[in-house]
Amino acid sequence: MVKFVTDIWDTFSTVFKGMGITARYMRKKPVTQQFPEERWALPDRFRGFVHNDVPRCTSCTLCAKACPVDCIYIEMEGKGKDRRMTRFAIDYNKCIWCSLCTEPCPTNCITMSHDYDHSVYLREKLVYEFVGDPVIPFKPKKAAREEEAEA
C-alpha cells in the first residue's frame, strides 16, 4: 500500500519537475530563425558549392585527380602554346562538398563558396559548366618567366 502511494507520488512529482523545465523555457526568447529573410551567419570556412575562378585556372587537372567521386570534368585540346581548355564542369549529382579538390590547387582558383541553397527541378541542371568558349589556361607569373628564360 505504501509503495502504491509513493509510486503515484513519484510519478506526479517527476512529471511536474519536467513540466517545470518546459515552463521555464516558455519565458525565454524563441530560437527559430525565419529562414528566407534571416540567414545563419556562415563561418569563414563554410563549404558550399565548389566554384572555379576560370581566368586563374591553369587546367592542371590536380583537382580532378584528388576528387574521390570523380565529379570534375576537364577537357582540353591542342598542345603547347595552342592548348585551350574547352570544358570545366562539375557534376553536383556526385559532388559531396568535401573540399579535397581545393587542397592541391596551385593557384587557389578552385574554392568552396558560401552558396548553398539551390534546389532544382531537373537533374540535368546540376551539371555546371564553367567554360563557354575555349579559354587559354592561366600561367602563373613564375612559370611564365621560367618559360621565357628557356626560350
Place this chain on the structure above:
Amino acid sequence: MTEQEIYQRLQARFDDSILGFESDIPQPVVSCTPEAVGDIAKYLRDDPALSFDRLLCLSGVDYEGLDEKGKGKHREINRYEEDGTVNPVEDPGTGDLAVVYHLESFKHHHRLCLSVRVPRETPKIASVGHVWITAQYGERETYDFFGIEFEGNPDLRRLFLPEDWVGWPLRKDYEMPVRYNDVPLEGLGLAVRDEQ
C-alpha cells in the same frame, strides 16, 4: 603471453594443423588449416593460460592479384564507368581466399591474429560460431561478400545483400551488376558529353 609463446603452445597441441607463423611483423600472424579452426578456436578460448574470450574482428580477404613485390601494383577492381555503364570482366581470379580472426583476452590482455587460407575453387572452412557467438554474424557477412562456406554455422544465409543476389561482391574479379530484379543499378552519366 607473447605471440611466440602462444604459437609454441598451439604447435605442441595441434601439430599438423598449424601451418606457420609470421613473427617479424608488429602483429604476428598464426596460420592454420581450414578444417582445424573449430578445434583451435575452442582450445584458444577454453585453455586457462590463453582464454581468448573476445573475437574482435572476423574478416575475409581475397588475395587475388596481390603484388608480392610490395610495389602496390595489385589488380584493380572493376567499377561503373563515368557514363554509368559496366565493363565485362575477362579473366576470373585464381588467388586464394582467406579468413582472418583477431582475438583478444580480457583476462591476460594479449592478442592474436589467426589467418586461414582457403582455396578459391572450394572455399570451405569450419565454423567458430559455437565458440564465440558473435562469429555467427561475422561468418554470414564473410559468406555474403566472399562466398566462403562455414561448415557448422547454424544459419548461413546472406546477411546484407538480398537472398537472390548473384556473385560475391568483395572478390577482386567481381563484375558490377547491371540490374537487380527490376531495380536498375546502372547510372546516368549526365556530365559525360557525346563524342559526336
Place this chain on the structure above:
Amino acid sequence: MSEPKQTGPEVAFNVVGDQIADDREQMLDFRIDEDLAKVATPRSDHVIVARVEDLFRWAQLSSIWPMTFGLACCAIEMMSAAGTRYDMDRFGAGAMRGTPRQADLMIVSGTVTAKMATRIKRLYDQMPDPKWVIAMGSCAIGGGPYFKYGYHVVKGVDMMVPVDVYVPGCPPRPEVLLDGLMRLQDKIRGKRGKWRKPKWVDEYINTIPR
C-alpha cells in the same frame, strides 16, 4: 596545412556561373498570394474572383504532410529541419507522419539501395494522390559518392519514383531543404511567387568593401 581556401565576399554572391543566377533571379515567395490572402480575410467592400483550382492548390501547398522517411545521414538534417531552429512547421509542413497513407510528400533523405528501392516504390504507391517527392542529398539525386563502386546503390531515386525537386548537398543544410520545400510549393502553385528581396541581401551588400 594552410587555411581552407575561400572565396572573398565579392565572388561569393554569384558563384556558380550565369545558369544559377538566372534561376535565382526570382526569389521565391512562400507566402500565399495577396489575392488569396484577401479571400482568407474577406471584407464587405471588395469581392475577389478566384478559380477554385487556385484555391485548392493554395490549400495543398500550405499543408504538405511529409512522411518520416529517414534512410541515412540526411535524415539527421531532416530532423534538424523539423527541429527548433529551422522549424518546418512555418511552411505548414511540420506534421511528420509515420505512415504513407496520411502523407503527401516523400522526402527521400539518404542512399537508396537495391534492397530498399522496391520498398520505396511500394511506399510511394501507398501514398494517396496528389503526392510529391523531394530527393534530398547527393545519394538520392544521383548516387553521389557511391556512383563509382556502389554495386548495391541505385544511382538516383528518380530511377524508381518520379521526383519533383532535387535538393543538392551532402548532406544539405536544413535551409536547403526548406528552400526545396518552397520550390515544391511553387510547383504546386503553378507559378513563381512574387519577388521579395529578403532582409539579408541589403545587409550583405553593405558588408562588401568598396
Place this chain on the structure above:
Amino acid sequence: MTDVRPHQDIATPAGDIAKPIKSELLHINMGPQHPSTHGVLRLFITTDGEMVTKVVPYLGYLHRCAEKIAEGNTYHQYIIYTDRMDYLAAMNCNWTYCLAVENTLRSLGVEVEIPEYAEYVRVIIGELNRIASHLIAFGTYGLDIGAMTPFFHALREREAILNIFEKVCGARLMYSYYDVGGVKWDIPDDAMDEIKLFIDLFPAKLDEYNELLTGNKIFVERTANVGVLDAATCIDYGCTGPVLRGSGVKHDLRKDDPYSIYDRFDFDIPVGTGTVGTVGDCWDRYHVRMLEMYESWRIIQQAVDRIPPRGEVMAKMPKNLKVPPGQGYYRAENPKGEMGFYIISDGGTVPFRCKTRSPAFHNLHIIEHVGKGQMISDLCATIGSLDLVLGEIDR
C-alpha cells in the same frame, strides 16, 4: 514479464488439455520503414500474444559497399567515406581510420610525428562529437519511450556543438576534418571561445536532462529491469561501448589501451550499477551514456586548459601517401563502442583490403538473445538503449 510461456505448450496439441485456449504464433515485420528502429533496420518478430518469442534482424537496407570503395580509393580519399559510416559521430570515425593508417605506417617503419597541438585538437573535437552522439541517443531514446521534450532539448545542445564544428571545419555533419598525420585546420579563435562557453554551460544542461528524464518515474518503470544483459553474454556477443559498460564491465580503450594522449587526462569509466533495477538493464545503458557525457566534458575541460600555443597541425607527410607492405588491426573507442580497421597494404597508395569492425553491428546481434521473452513495447525500449546507427552496421 518474469514468467514467459514457452510457445510449445500452447501451439502443440499436447498442451490443449492444460490450456484450453489454442493460440497461434504471429509473425510481424518491424521496419524497414518504422519510426522507432533508428533507420532502416528490419526485425522479423514472432510473437505469442504480446510476448516476443523470436527476433531475427534483417540487415542490408543501407549497405553502401564501403569496403569495396576502400579498395578503389586512396588512403586520403577514403576518409570521406568513413564519415558516412557512423554519421552521428563522424569525427570519431575519421579519427579511428586516421589512427589505423598512422599506426600501420608506424608499425611498418615510417615515422609519423603528430604535433602536440594537433593531438589536443583531436581530443577536444572527438570528445565534443561523443557528446553530440550521446545527445542524439538520449533524445531519440526519449522519443522511443514516449517522451517528446528531451529530444528538442538534446537537439538544441547538439546545434551548439555543430556550430563549433562548422566554424572549425565548415560542415555540419560530414566533416572529413581529421587527416592522416593530424587535422586539416586549427581551431579558430571564435570557435575556441564557443567551446569555452559550451564548457561553462553544459553541466547545467546535463542536470536539466537528468531532471527531465533520468529520474522520471514513468521512464524508470519503462526501462528498469528490461532487457537485462549479463557481462558474460555481452562479451560472448562481442558487445562493446556503453552496452558492455552498462553490464558492469569496466572496459574502455581510452584507459585500457590508451591511444592518442588519453593517458594524460583524468577521467573515470562509468559502469552500470543497477541503481533502479538489475545491473545491465536498459536504464543502466542509458545512464552510462549520461555519465559518459559528463566524463567527456571533464576531458574537454582539461584539454582546453592545457592546450599548447597554436602551432603546426599536420605532421610532415608525403603528398602521395604510400603504405609499405604489411597489415594491422587498430581500434579506438567510439561513442558506440570499439571501432577498428583492419588494413592490408601491398605497398601502394590504395589499400589492398580495408575491413571495418563496426561496434553497432556487434551490439545489434545481441537483440536475438535479449529480445526473447519480452513485450513488443519493451523490445522498442531495448533497441533504443542499444543506440544503433544503421550506416555503421550495414556500411
